[in-house]
Amino acid sequence: xxxxxxxxxxxxxxxxxxxxxxxxxxxxxxxxxxxxxxxxxxxxxxxxxxxxxxxxxxxxxxxxxxxxxxxxxxxxxxxxxxxxxxxxxxxxxxxxxxxxxxxxxxxxxxxxxxx
Numbered sequence: 682x683x684x685x686x687x688x689x690x691x692x693x694x695x696x697x698x699x700x701x702x703x704x705x706x707x708x709x710x711x712x713x714x715x716x717x718x719x720x721x722x723x724x725x726x727x728x729x730x731x732x733x734x735x736x737x738x739x740x741x742x743x744x745x746x747x748x749x750x751x752x753x754x755x756x757x758x759x760x761x762x763x764x765x766x767x768x769x770x771x772x773x774x775x776x777x778x779x780x781x782x783x784x785x786x787x788x789x790x791x792x793x794x795x796x
Contacts, residue, residue: 685782692747700747703740704783705790711737711766712791715784718769720777723784725768733757733764741768750776 684701692700711727718724727733734757741753754769772780789795 684786685779687748687750687776687779689750689776690748700744704786707736707740708787708790709793712787715788715791717784721774721780722769722771723780723787725770725787727766727768728760728763729766730763734766737766737768748779750779 686697690697707727711729711733712725713728714724714726716724716726727737729736734755737755741751741755745751745753750772752771754771756767756769757764759765770780770783
């Protein structure tokens with residue numbers, strides 16, 4: 682599954698596969714639900730160990746540095762075996778295709794299908 686990389690992305694091309702792999706690892710290990718809230722907003726529900734919130738915040742902060750059109754909102758709460766994190770991802774309308782691509786990838790990888 683290909684991922685739409687917008688022209689606005691400033692991450693060096695050589696680093697893009699590494700960043701995508703970081704997102705894939707997060708999707709595979711922590712994402713429990715992917716919900717399309719609208720064409721410009723997706724909500725991911727994640728669960729994992731206590732450090733999950735810091736991992737999500739670090740990854741999304743680094744992504745915002747190179748793709749400033751992303752707006753990530755992270756909300757965490759305690760869970761029985763660690764933490765539950767809700768990650769809202771929002772983009773301006775002109776980047777709806779990028780968000781759709783990210784949403785499809787999160788859904789596929791979290792379900793164990795090839796990316």
